[in-house]
Amino acid sequence: MQRTERLFALAEYLRGRRTGVTAEVLAERFSVTVRTIYRDLDALRAAALPVGAERGRGGGYALDRGYSLPPVNFTAREAALVVALGRFAIGMRLLPFTGTLESALDKVRSALSTSAQRELLDRLRELTFLGVPSLPTRKPVREALERAWFERQPLRITYVDGNFLETVREVRIESVVMDRHETRLDAVDLASGERRHFRLDRITRAEVVGA
Template identity: 85%
Template sequence: MQRTERLFALAEYLRGRRTGVTAEALAERFGVTIRTIYRDLDALRAAAMPVAAERGRGGGYALDRSYSLPPVNFTAREAALLVALGRFAIDMRLLPFTDTLQSALDKVRSALSTSAQRDLLVRLSELSFSGVPAIPSKKEVRAALERAWFEHQPLRIIYVDGNHVQTTREIRIQSILMDRHETRIDAIDAASGERRHFRLDRIAHAEVVRVVPP
């Protein structure tokens, strides 16, 4: 990686984190010596980028939090990979949040210049994935799940188990697990306090339980 390319990548990396990262971690990330990282950070400062050293836990080098950066500029190569992988995730039903993902992919496309968008279409026609789609799930269930997960709220579900027994449960989502065939919700059952998995395709209904902070 040439120095100019590395400086740009370093600036993008700091922009993406906006939290402290040590010089040692940066040196490992970019495959250079710590001394080289110090020189690169000095070069960014000389270019009027407000890189500062933060002390304490979570400290390191970071951009000033008040600094406003211009929009990210994707190359056609970067956008093609993001759009292709996102499209694959939607087609294979890997992610339950398909509407949000599609909106994000549209924004990636819109960030490209006209010529880069044309190049993107060519690259996409040459890049494809195949796999076994995950089991379908209800759109309204996916929407409730997405809201509960991102907003850290409980979720009330009507769940149908393998014996076709239907129960109503209130759960707190811990994580979401995906494989080729099914999406599973790793959650804590409020009634029992137990941590267990719920298959997304077996959730017949879901609604967010709004918790008002004290």
């Protein structure tokens, strides 16, 4: 990667995070030395980008929160990979947030010119993914999960365990674990305080608490 290209990529990376990141992490991300990262950060400041250093937990280098760069322009190559990976995640049923993902992919496509969209379609025809999809999940369950996850709200689920026993629980999602054959919620049962995994395909009903 040439230095000019790296500087632009560094600015985009900082813009995308907006939280502090250390020089060591940046050096690893761009496969350069920490000293080189310091020089690159100085170059960005000299170009009038408001790069500052934050102290404390989550600190590091970050762009000023009030600063914005022009909209990101995808090349057909970049868009093809983003769309292909998104389609793979949907097709394999790994990522439960399909509504948000499909909306994002539509925006990536719409941002391309007509010729770039044609090239995108050509590239996608040449990409094939093989694998065993995760077990299916009901659409209303995915939609409720998506809302609870992004809005950080409790979720009331009807769950069927391995002994076919059905229970209703209110949980707080801590993380989503995506395996090759199943997707699991790492969640805290709000009644017992117990933390456990819930297989997504075993959730028959779900609703955001208070919705």
